[in-house]
Amino acid sequence: MKKVEVLGMGCPKCQATLKNVEEALQRLGIEAEVTKVEDLTEITSRGVMVTPALVIDGEIKVSGRVPSVIEIGALL
Numbered sequence: 001m002k003k004v005e006v007l008g009m010g011c012p013k014c015q016a017t018l019k020n021v022e023e024a025l026q027r028l029g030i031e032a033e034v035t036k037v038e039d040l041t042e043i044t045s046r047g048v049m050v051t052p053a054l055v056i057d058g059e060i061k062v063s064g065r066v067p068s069v070i071e072i073g074a075l076l
Contacts, residue, residue: 005035
């Protein structure tokens with residue numbers, strides 16, 4: 001099962017990223033563990049300086065912008 005994490009402090013862009021992740025998973029019929037990481041210390045310890053960030057299976061795929069549903073689908 002894929003592990004998808006959205007890193008961000010809860011700003012509108014972070015919320016939009018989470019929504020896009022959920023929509024991409026639903027469209028593709030993929031089951032994944034989706035986690036929202038809001039702890040600033042944990043976010044920066046992963047090397048992310050600009051949020052939102054999208055992490056799939058431990059690898060940072062997008063940082064500093066909201067990826068589209070289509071882009072997320074391609075990354076999955």
